Structure formats: C-alpha cells, structure tokens
Amino acid sequence: MHYVNIRKGSFIERPNRFIAYIDIEGKKETVHVKNTGRCAELLVPGAPVYVQETDNPARKTRWDLIAVEKGKRMVNMDSQIPNKLVAEWLREGNLFEEITRIRPEYTYGSSRFDLYVEADGKKIFIEVKGVTLEEDGVVRFPDAPSERAVKHVEELKTAVREGYEAYVFFVVQMKGVRYFTPNMDTHPAFGEALFRASKAGVHILAYDCETGKDYIHIEDEVPVAFADTMEDKIGEETYLAETVVEWYRANKRELPWRKEPDAYRVWVSEIMLQQTRVEAVKSYYERFLRELPTVKDLAEAEEDKLLKLWEGLGYYNRARNMQKAARQIMIDCHGVFPDTYEEILSLKGIGNYTAGAISAFAYGLPKPAVDGNVLRVISRLTGSREDIAKQSVRKRVEDMLEPIIPKDAASDFNQGLIELGAIVCVPNGEPKCGECPLSCFCEARRQGTASEIPVKSRGKARRIEERTVFLFKDGKKLAIRKRPPKGLLASLYEFPNVQGSMSMEEAVAYSKGIGLMPVRMKALGNAKHIFSHIEWHMTGYEIIVDELERTNEKGFLFIRAEEIGEEYPVPSAFEYYKRYAGTI
C-alpha cells in the first residue's frame, strides 16, 4: 500500500486527540491525526513525522499524519490503513485457500466487524486492530481503555458458538518487534476478554509490517503472548465456570422457585423435582407453598393434608421425610433453617445434592449440587465412560467441581450446569452441541461420542406384580381404604385391590366372599404403574352392589366420589381408575 504526496515535518504539539501542530518547512501547520489513541511515546516534540497532503478541498486541515520515526523504527500511525491492509493481504492468497467473498463493515449482533469473509466453505468474521504502542520490542494493545474492543471480542466468541470462524487480527504498524501482548496496564478487561476468546476458539493473530514514509504492507507473523499470571487467573477451569455463569444468566428459564430463593423454597422445589418433570412440579409447588408457607406450617401439618398436597407427585416418603426434617428444625434450630452445608445435610431426607443446592442457591455457599444433569454434562465434557450410577463417580465429580465454583456466583454456576443439562446437553435424543457454550471444551463432542455418554448401569430389574382393583359402588358411595402406615404408598388411600389378575367370574366370587352382592359389573381395562423397584400390572372392575355397608371386610370407608379430590389422597398409581370413581 503506497501513499502519495508525502512530506516530512517535525512534531510540535497535539492540542487535542484529533489534531497536531507540525513544523513543515519552517511553517507551523495543523495536521489531522487519524489515530485517536494516546500515542504519547510517539508524538514527542521534535520527532520526525510524515504527513500526506489531502486532495479533499473541503477539509479544514490540509494534512494527515501518516508515520512517525521512533528512534530507528518507522511507525505507521494511519488508523484507517490496517483494515485495508488485511483485506489486500487476504486477497493475495494469505490465510485462506479460496476466498469467494470479502465484505468490510459487517453487522453481527450489536457489533460491526471490520471484515466478513467467505472462504474455503467457511463464514468468517475478522476484527482488525492497529497496534502502534511499542516498548523494548514488545507491542501492546490498546494504548487507552476501549470498551468497544471488549464488546467486539465477546461478540466474536458468540459467533464461534454459532458456527462462524472468528479472528482478532492485530496489525503491528512497524517492523522488528519480538511479540504482541494485550496491554494489561491500560485495560485489563480487554486482555482477559481476549484470553477467554482465544480459549473459546477465536483465533488471535498478530503480524508486523514493513513500513516506510510512504508505504506499508503486512510481513511476518508475530507471536502472541498472554501473561503467565493470566493463565493462573483465568485458567481453563475458571474460564469454564465463568462461561457457565454467563450463559445461565442469559438463558435461564423463569421458574417459580427461582424467585426469592430462600432455603425453605429451594428445599421444597428440589425435593419435588426429584423424579418429576419441571412442568409437572410448578402447580404442586405453588399450591404447597400457599398451604404450608413456612417450616413451622410443614412441621405442624396433618399427615393427610401433607399427602393430599403431594398426591400425584409419587414417592410419598419424600414428603414424610420433609415433615420429619421440619420438626427437627423446629426442635434443634428454633424453627430457623440451618445455613451450613453440614447442618443441612444432617436433616432427614436430604442428601448431598439437595444440601448442595440449598447451600448454593439460598446461601451462595460454594458447594456443588450434582444431579443427573450435571453428571451427564461433566461426563460428556471430560469424555468419561465411568458409570454415573456409582456413588464413587458422583463423589469424584463433586470433588472436581467444588474448587472451581466461583465464590461470588455459586448459585448461578450450579444452576447453570443443571440448566445446561436440562435444555442443551439433553438426556434423550441428540445433545444440542451447536448451542452449547462449553462445546470448545467438550471431549465427547470432539470425539463424536456424545450419544454414547454417559454410561449408566441398569439397576436391578423391577419386580412385576399383578393386581386386581375394585371400584365397589352402591349408587351413592364407593369404597376406599387406607393403606398400612409403613411400606409402599404408606397411609394413602386406595381402591380395594388384591394380588393376582382375576377374571370377571373370579371378581364376582371375591365380591360375594366379602359380603358384597353384585347387581351389575363392568371390566374397566388394564393399567400399569411403575415404582422404583416394582411394576403394578392392574386389571380393574367396577362392581355395583346392593349395599356397601353389608361388607364383612374391615377397613373399608364409604365416601362420595368428590371426596377423593378433597380429603382422601389417592396416589397416582390408581390414576387410570380414578376417572371411573364418579360414574355409576
């Protein structure tokens, strides 16, 4: 790239960022300075400078500052030239094999990048930065804080996530330097952003230039160095943690338990969310908190009321254990929810995951909350084929995560990993690696093994139990009974049922055997319910009898069908048959 109409002068002073006074052949001229950076080490009184006479008659100043001699070094100061140089250099066949398109000034997100290139089948953004700051052969950028530069670098990271190739290209506007490094003195945030971008797959390049008073062109690659302290400060793990936090804050779903997350609310939601889908939990959660808004209310609740609030969520022991823990808190902690991990972990029904979740979400303590989502994400990130059903593997993941939890963002980090597993690194179907903020770290993605990971051994096969369910009715009421206080579905209400799959004749005989005379009967069909270790395969009959009270079976209760919804919690195992409760 050549300049014409170049004249030599001597620098006098710079009254503001945009102009300088230059002595040209004994006359003090006002010269336009395109480079609005400080350039304090370059523009010193008496420094030989080179200026170009403008051919634009409308311009107030006749001259543009192009280059300055700094000792034996010629430094080009034209801030408009680096973009043109890079575009020209690319067209000459550098960096890419076959360029099909180059467009300057391309808008992407809320940034405008210097160059958009289509080459070798790739879509590429290049942000170009001119570098003039040099000391002892080390060149640095920026020479003044630049929030815009930070924003550009951040946007390039996003572009990489979305499948673009991205570059920050530092054009060192001089020759003979040793290496480039971001200027941590003037703007550490830029250096850190650049370092993170490099870790996220943004290419950071620096090239020096052969410069003269009237020419400049790109020459040789210059090493890019980040300070060792930066490696310590923003090592890979720290970067990973910050990426998770950043992603979570931008992408989290609005969920009722994320508003005002005090310990009690976190606890209730986390217990409900075990084994149950988020969508299904929402209405249960809101109703539960309305009815039992405090630990005290939970501790004092009637068992039937508690089970009724839990009806449909299954795993009723979770609710019973919560009540035991609430009573523990009332006695041992005067009703105040404990605020240390160890104390929380000591509560009935609370394991490592829930203790970690309450500690981190409610109190901001840097404790890991490792659930199935986190195990999946971490297994894929590390390419681990260890069995995530094993306690030892879970423990290892907890130990690995604990030291990297950001002290000031423990909640968002933990929730970010969980959320990532729930909506991006999903359990069923292909993970959405293209949307994943951690894809640049991911071993499974690199190896193409995401669909095989995690490995989870199957537990013992479930026992199949055949049962026959009866809806005994007499025109006004139907029969239910309370289950025993211990064991499966303890203390809940059920339709009478017996082991085995009965034919219609056997069902009639059974009915008569317990003193109930069938008037009419109907087969209701089959239903299945899966518990953790058992599967119920059920056959059902509706049997209209002359009078329910005549039964000799102990423990039957005769109720109106509406009361099932109001007072008597009937678990979802009987969901299929509940729909027939109200019909006669």
Ligand code: SF4
């Ligand atoms: Fe999961 Fe894919 Fe992200 Fe890896 S890149 S963590 S497999 S979504």
